[in-house]
Amino acid sequence: MTLRFGHSLRARLLAWLLIATMVMGVVALLDTWFDAVKTAQTVSDRVLVGSALAIAERVVVGENGALEVDIPYVALEMLTSAAQDRVFYRVDGPPGSFITGYQTLPVVTLQGGQASAFADDSFRGEPIRVVTLQRSASTGIRSVPFLVTVAETTIARQQLSQTILLRSALRLLLMIVGAGAGVWIAVSVSLHPLNRLGQAIAQRSPDDLSPIEEAAPSEVEGLVTTVNSFMVRLEGALNALRQFAGNTSHQLRTPLAVVRTQLALAQRARSLDEALDSVRKGDQSVARAERILMQMLTLARLDATATRGQQRNGAMDLTLKAQEVTADHVPTATEAGIDLGFEGESEVLVHAEPLLIEELLRNLIENAIAYAGPGAIVTVRSLRDATVARLEVEDDGPGIPPERRGAMFSRFTRGDWPKASGTGLGLPIVEEIAALYGASVTLGDGEAGKGLKVIVTFRLADPATAG
Numbered sequence: 136m137t138l139r140f141g142h143s144l145r146a147r148l149l150a151w152l153l154i155a156t157m158v159m160g161v162v163a164l165l166d167t168w169f170d171a172v173k174t175a176q177t178v179s180d181r182v183l184v185g186s187a188l189a190i191a192e193r194v195v196v197g198e199n200g201a202l203e204v205d206i207p208y209v210a211l212e213m214l215t216s217a218a219q220d221r222v223f224y225r226v227d228g229p230p231g232s233f234i235t236g237y238q239t240l241p242v243v244t245l246q247g248g249q250a251s252a253f254a255d256d257s258f259r260g261e262p263i264r265v266v267t268l269q270r271s272a273s274t275g276i277r278s279v280p281f282l283v284t285v286a287e288t289t290i291a292r293q294q295l296s297q298t299i300l301l302r303s304a305l306r307l308l309l310m311i312v313g314a315g316a317g318v319w320i321a322v323s324v325s326l327h328p329l330n331r332l333g334q335a336i337a338q339r340s341p342d343d344l345s346p347i348e349e350a351a352p353s354e355v356e357g358l359v360t361t362v363n364s365f366m367v368r369l370e371g372a373l374n375a376l377r378q379f380a381g382n383t384s385h386q387l388r389t390p391l392a393v394v395r396t397q398l399a400l401a402q403r404a405r406s407l408d409e410a411l412d413s414v415r416k417g418d419q420s421v422a423r424a425e426r427i428l429m430q431m432l433t434l435a436r437l438d439a440t441a442t443r444g445q446q447r448n449g450a451m452d453l454t455l456k457a458q459e460v461t462a463d464h465v466p467t468a469t470e471a472g473i474d475l476g477f478e479g480e481s482e483v484l485v486h487a488e489p490l491l492i493e494e495l496l497r498n499l500i501e502n503a504i505a506y507a508g509p510g511a512i513v514t515v516r517s518l519r520d521a522t523v524a525r526l527e528v529e530d531d532g533p534g535i536p537p538e539r540r541g542a543m544f545s546r547f548t549r550g551d552w553p554k555a556s557g558t559g560l561g562l563p564i565v566e567e568i569a570a571l572y573g574a575s576v577t578l579g580d581g582e583a584g585k586g587l588k589v590i591v592t593f594r595l596a597d598p599a600t601a602g
């Protein structure tokens with residue numbers, strides 16, 4: 136099994152738990168060790184001093200005035216019985232006079248006034264614990280001081296402290312394993328609702344975008360809410376797409392049907408002229424279908440851009456662009472008997488994408504040429520005042536009745552006398568492009584209440600940021 140700390144919550148929790156308990160465990164064990172050594176020391180020292188006292192009891196002043204001792208071996212066996220420890224002793228009389236026992240055994244030096252003292256030392260190459268007692272034996276007339284020293288090797292006390300340590304280490308290990316298992320189980324159980332949630336989503340059909348209803352732990356409620364609101368938006372986008380696709384096929388059906396009819400007519404034509412006439416009509420229909428597709432594509436691209444929010448573009452000159460697009464349309468306008476002109480001198484800076492502004496202008500100018508009628512005057516203007524920039528396309532044709540103007544911004548909506556080439560997507564495209572830059576589009580009356588004047592109002596670009 137490999138632990139992937141980056142991905143598994145369970146492994147991560149477990150790792151943290153183990154690290155934390157391990158650190159605490161080491162601290163606890165160290166503390167236990169010192170404690171165990173101290174406990175073993177205290178217990179064994181008490182026995183050690185006991186046997187020294189038992190020996191001291193037996194020290195008497197002999198008839199010749201010298202000290203005599205009758206070693207009580209039972210007292211020493213008390214010590215050896217515990218482990219393989221060995222016991223040594225010595226008895227010394229007044230300074231310098233060794234009485235009995237191991238003469239090379241180290242004696243603990245008693246500091247002034249002390250009656251007994253312990254020390255760790257070594258004897259014959261083995262570590263030992265030594266106690267030295269000071270007592271005196273009295274004859275009634277005088278008292279003779281003497282020292283009793285008892286030592287034992289430290290095997291028993293080491294074993295005792297090791298046993299204490301081992302037991303607490305085992306207890307700790309058991310606790311860690313128990314806590315680990317607890318976390319493992321707790322996480323598995325807690326993750327259960329998430330798995331259920333995942334399964335529920337996995338089992339859905341691709342077009343089921345209804346909100347997730349499964350109960351979720353409070354920690355992931357935020358995630359579920361986000362997913363739900365995302366699905367709502369997705370559903371909206373999908374519906375718009377479906378409607379759009381439906382509209383597109385509906386719009387394309389008409390020109391394609393015309394093409395078919397014209398082809399059939401051409402097949403049955405009795406003269407070349409008749410056939411050529413059908414071909415020309417069919418060709419016009421194909422052109423119409425092509426235009427519908429182009430506008431659809433433009434709208435689809437605009438929709439995609441719009442979902443990314445307001446655009447940040449460098450500054451561009453509206454005057455220059457409007458002049459350019461107007462000039463491009465002069466030939467078509469002339470052909471339609473329309474006087475197309477431009478007004479505007481100074482630079483008008485706005486933040487926008489030049490190609491899209493061109494598309495916007497083209498739609499407005501083409502509308503004016505198409506609907507104003509022969510003999511009309513169409514004027515394109517770029518203006519600015521203190522805070523806003525304005526782009527205007529004005530004609531003196533029939534215009535659009537005020538109550539119908541709002542509706543023209545809906546996709547596929549057209550006027551009462553639609554020209555064959557229209558799709559009803561021009562004004563919606565204009566409005567969407569404007570919206571990308573926070574600009575607004577209004578339809579108003581032309582000069583003298585005649586015709587149509589389309590006004591696109593932009594925020595002025597700060598000249599300092601002009602690119």
Ligand SMILES: Nc1ncnc2c1ncn2[C@@H]1O[C@H](COP(=O)(O)OP(=O)(O)O)[C@@H](O)[C@H]1O
Pocket residue numbers: 498502503506507530532533534535543548549550551552553554556557558559560561562563587
């Ligand atoms: N300059 C105009 N003068 C009169 N009517 C207009 C003008 N511009 C647009 N319209 C009306 O608005 C409708 C919608 O225009 P538009 O969205 O560009 O679609 P389309 O031009 O494909 O019909 C047109 O069908 C037309 O009736």
Ligand SMILES: [Mg+2]
Pocket residue numbers: 498501502557558559560561562
């Ligand atoms: Mg149009």
